[in-house]
Amino acid sequence: MPPPIISRMEGWQSGLMRRTRNAVGRNPSEVQILYPPIKFMTNLSSENLISIFLVVAAILIGWLIAAQIQILSLRKKIKIFLRGKKVKDLEEVLSEQVKRMEGIEGNIKDINKWNEKLQGICDISITKVGVIRFNPFKDTGGDQSFAIALMDSNDNGIVFSSLYTREGTRVYAKPIERGASSYNLSKEEEEAIKKAISD
Numbered sequence: 001m002p003p004p005i006i007s008r009m010e011g012w013q014s015g016l017m018r019r020t021r022n023a024v025g026r027n028p029s030e031v032q033i034l035y036p037p038i039k040f041m042t043n044l045s046s047e048n049l050i051s052i053f054l055v056v057a058a059i060l061i062g063w064l065i066a067a068q069i070q071i072l073s074l075r076k077k078i079k080i081f082l083r084g085k086k087v088k089d090l091e092e093v094l095s096e097q098v099k100r101m102e103g104i105e106g107n108i109k110d111i112n113k114w115n116e117k118l119q120g121i122c123d124i125s126i127t128k129v130g131v132i133r134f135n136p137f138k139d140t141g142g143d144q145s146f147a148i149a150l151m152d153s154n155d156n157g158i159v160f161s162s163l164y165t166r167e168g169t170r171v172y173a174k175p176i177e178r179g180a181s182s183y184n185l186s187k188e189e190e191e192a193i194k195k196a197i198s199d
Contacts, residue, residue: 126150126157130196132188136163149192155179159189 128151133143144164151157155178163170174183179197181189 123154124152124156127153128155128157128196128199130192130194130199132192132195134188136165145188147186147188147192149176149189149196151176151179151193151196155197159185159192161186161189161192 128149130149131146132148133146135143136145145162147159147161149157149159155176157176159174159176159181161172161174163172174181174185174189176193179193185193
């Protein structure tokens, strides 16, 4: 005698096939082909059903255990994140971090503005220097005369030259733009400019 659950399933399948046959005019064998899962279930014994239920239950239990482990790990990370903070929940912490980030962004913008100003000052500051000492009189005296070039990062600036003679000292100043001057340059002045650019 088949188990009660199998008998009920067989009766339910027979009734379903009769109703379907009356509705669409098919014989029971054709209707049975349309419902292979029902036939499969009727062929299962109560032991097989119990085995299937146990396997499904074991899978669900394993999934629940894995989910619980992940939840515990997440809670541990949240506790570490909230350590030392007088807050009630994670939302308050995130709100505080957002405010800090907004403040940091504002500070970065201010720093960038100051950096641009400093860069502009550096561009017009003297960053290149070239000095040449020489003696305009080869036979007498030492290298008392000199030429000095003072330029910024764009090779703009000024070149000074001092000529020492027995009668006195003469000083000349000539503007420099892009490493050249609109005035005639002496050999020593040109060397001082080249030295400043190369250094």
